[in-house]
Amino acid sequence: MKQESNNHTSQIQQYDVVIIGAGPAGLAAACRLAQLRKDNPISICVLEKSNTIGGHIISGALFETRALDELFPDWQQTDCPVTTAITDTTTHWLISEKHALPLPQSVTQQTLDTHSCYVISLGLFCRWLAKQALQLNVDIFTGVSIDTIIYGTHPICDKKNLSIDELVTYEKNGTKYVAGVKTKASGMNKHGKSSDDYKESVNFHARYTILAEGSRGYLGKEVIHRFKLNQHSQSQHYALGIKEIWEIPQQQHQIGKVVNTLGWPLNESHSTGSGFMYHLNDNKIAVGLITDLDYHNPYMSPFHEFQRLKHHPLWASVLQGGTRISYGAHAITKGGLASLPKQAFPGGVIVGCDAGTLNNNNVKGCHTAMKSGMLAAATIYTELTNNESYTEPLYQTLFESSWLYTELSQTRNTAANTHHFGQIPGYIANYIEQQYFDGELPWTLPHSIADRTALLTTTQTQPIYYQKPDGKLSFDIASSVALANISYRKNQANHLLLHNSNLPIEQHFNYFNEPSLRYCPAGVFTITEQENKKIFKIDASKCLHCKVCDIKDPSINISWIPPEGGSGPNYSDM
Incomplete structure (x- = not known):
C-alpha cells in the first residue's frame, strides 16, 4: 500500500487535483476522479491532517450504501468493513429520567428510516476507501496540516469585452482563484522560533482543489467568505455530537439493533437533539448524544447531559456491567439545503460536511458526503479534459440533477421545523411533511439566526446542577x-x-x-x-x-x- 508522510524532499509539489481531507467525501472524490481518468495523466493527491487515515474521523454512524454502490458496485465481494446490517430500529420519547414512551414505527419510518442500512465504524470505512484510492494510484499524504490557501490572479489579458466599471474593478482587485495550498511548518515553538526538528512548509500547487475537511472546515470558512458563497443562503447551523464505544455483556447485546431517543434530558433545558445506541459486532455498542447548538441556556453542558442520559433505565439496562473503550466529539453541520453555500468556486469545490450535505431528517451524512465528492470529481474531470485550469467547475448543474439534491430538498425544513416549533411539534411537522407530502411542500421555512x-x-435562565459521575455509567471529562x-x-x-x-x-x-x-x-x-x-x-x-x-x-x-x-x-x- 502506497502511503506517504509529510517528510517531503521538495518544497513545491505539483498536482492536477489536490484534495484536503481523507474523510468519506474527499476519498470518494479521489476514487471517482481516478476511475474517470483512465489513461489520462491526471495527478491526484489527498492531504490528511491526522497521522493515520480515520484518526480524526468520528460519526455515529448509520450508513446507506447508495453512493458506495455507484462508486464500487462490487464492494460486497471485497473486504469492505460495511457488514453489520441494521436488524431492528426503535425510537423512544424519554418522558423523564425514569420513563420512556416507545414510538410506533408508523410514526418514525419516514423521519428515521434505516431500511437497508448498516451500522459502521466510519474510521474503518475510510481506511478501506484509502486503500482503494492507493490502488488507483492516488497519492495520500498523512500528518499534513494546511496553513493557508494559495491564491492566484488571472492576468488582465484573459478578460475581453469588459465594461468600464468592470475594467476598473478588475484592475483594482484582479480575479482571484484557488491555486493550491500551503502546509503548516512544524517544529515552531510558542514564540515563533524553530526547534531542532523544524520542517518547512510545502506548497501544493493544483489546477483544482477540493475542500473536504469535515464540519466547520478552516479552509472552507475562508473560501466561503472570500468568494461570498453563502450570500444567498440562510445561516448555517450545527450540533455537537458526543460518542462513546462500549463493550457490553453478551446477553445485553443485539447485533444490528438501532435505538434512537428524543426528549429527556435536553428538554429540561428547552434544548433539542437526540440520543443513539447502535449495536455493532463483537459485543460493542456505539452510544452518543447529539445536541443542537442553538440552545439558549448558558449553564447547559452537552457533555454532562450525555452523562445524565446514560443513567436512564433504557440506557443503563444495556450499558450496566460494560466497559467504556473510546470517547470523542465533533461538530455536525446540519442546516440543510437552505443553509448550503454555493459549493463551486474559481479553482475548486467544497464538499461533504465542509459544505453541509448532511440529511438532517435521519442524521445520515456519509452517503451524501460521498456523493458530493463524486459529483465534484466528475465536474473537475470535465474541466481538465477541456484543458482548463482554475475555472469555476459547473458543479451546480450536476448537483441539481442528482439524487443528492432531491434528498436534501425533500428534507430542507427538518431543522427549521424543530427549531421553530420545538421537539415534539417539530417532529410531528416533519412526519406530516415526509409521510403525506414526500417533502415537497412549496415553501422553505426561514431559519437565519446564528447558533x-x-x-x-x-438573568434570563436558571442554573443547571449536574451530579458527580459514578464512574460506572457516567464519567468526568478528564x-x-x-x-x-x-x-x-x-x-x-x-x-x-x-x-x-x-x-x-x-x-x-x-x-x-x-x-x-x-x-x-x-x-x-x-x-x-x-x-x-x-x-x-x-x-x-x-x-x-x-x-x-x-x-x-x-x-x-x-x-x-x-x-x-x-x-x-x-x-x-x-
Whole structure:
C-alpha cells in the first residue's frame, strides 16, 4: 500500500487535483476522479491532517450504501468493513429520567428510516476507501496540516469585452482563484522560533482543489467568505455530537439493533437533539448524544447531559456491567439545503460536511458526503479534459440533477421545523411533511439566526446542577478525554486563538457565566484566580478538534485553526 508522510524532499509539489481531507467525501472524490481518468495523466493527491487515515474521523454512524454502490458496485465481494446490517430500529420519547414512551414505527419510518442500512465504524470505512484510492494510484499524504490557501490572479489579458466599471474593478482587485495550498511548518515553538526538528512548509500547487475537511472546515470558512458563497443562503447551523464505544455483556447485546431517543434530558433545558445506541459486532455498542447548538441556556453542558442520559433505565439496562473503550466529539453541520453555500468556486469545490450535505431528517451524512465528492470529481474531470485550469467547475448543474439534491430538498425544513416549533411539534411537522407530502411542500421555512446568538443571559435562565459521575455509567471529562488518545508536540503554538483576552472575564462571565466552560466537551477552557483576579486559560493540548468554540462563542472571540500535522485525537474505531 502506497502511503506517504509529510517528510517531503521538495518544497513545491505539483498536482492536477489536490484534495484536503481523507474523510468519506474527499476519498470518494479521489476514487471517482481516478476511475474517470483512465489513461489520462491526471495527478491526484489527498492531504490528511491526522497521522493515520480515520484518526480524526468520528460519526455515529448509520450508513446507506447508495453512493458506495455507484462508486464500487462490487464492494460486497471485497473486504469492505460495511457488514453489520441494521436488524431492528426503535425510537423512544424519554418522558423523564425514569420513563420512556416507545414510538410506533408508523410514526418514525419516514423521519428515521434505516431500511437497508448498516451500522459502521466510519474510521474503518475510510481506511478501506484509502486503500482503494492507493490502488488507483492516488497519492495520500498523512500528518499534513494546511496553513493557508494559495491564491492566484488571472492576468488582465484573459478578460475581453469588459465594461468600464468592470475594467476598473478588475484592475483594482484582479480575479482571484484557488491555486493550491500551503502546509503548516512544524517544529515552531510558542514564540515563533524553530526547534531542532523544524520542517518547512510545502506548497501544493493544483489546477483544482477540493475542500473536504469535515464540519466547520478552516479552509472552507475562508473560501466561503472570500468568494461570498453563502450570500444567498440562510445561516448555517450545527450540533455537537458526543460518542462513546462500549463493550457490553453478551446477553445485553443485539447485533444490528438501532435505538434512537428524543426528549429527556435536553428538554429540561428547552434544548433539542437526540440520543443513539447502535449495536455493532463483537459485543460493542456505539452510544452518543447529539445536541443542537442553538440552545439558549448558558449553564447547559452537552457533555454532562450525555452523562445524565446514560443513567436512564433504557440506557443503563444495556450499558450496566460494560466497559467504556473510546470517547470523542465533533461538530455536525446540519442546516440543510437552505443553509448550503454555493459549493463551486474559481479553482475548486467544497464538499461533504465542509459544505453541509448532511440529511438532517435521519442524521445520515456519509452517503451524501460521498456523493458530493463524486459529483465534484466528475465536474473537475470535465474541466481538465477541456484543458482548463482554475475555472469555476459547473458543479451546480450536476448537483441539481442528482439524487443528492432531491434528498436534501425533500428534507430542507427538518431543522427549521424543530427549531421553530420545538421537539415534539417539530417532529410531528416533519412526519406530516415526509409521510403525506414526500417533502415537497412549496415553501422553505426561514431559519437565519446564528447558533452563537441564541444564548440568553444568566438573568434570563436558571442554573443547571449536574451530579458527580459514578464512574460506572457516567464519567468526568478528564477520564473521557484520556480515551481519545490525544497527542500534541510540547511547546507548539496555540491553535485556539483568543482574539480579545478581556472579553471572557469582563463581558462573557458577567452575562453568560463564560459558556466555554461548559460547551467544550474536553475541558479546554478554565477560569482560575490569581491575586483575587480571574484569569481565563486555554489548554489546547486537550483539544479534540470538535470546533464548537469556533461556532458557539457569543462574540466570535475564539477561532480554531489547524495545529501541526498529526496533532489532536487518534481515534481507532470511531
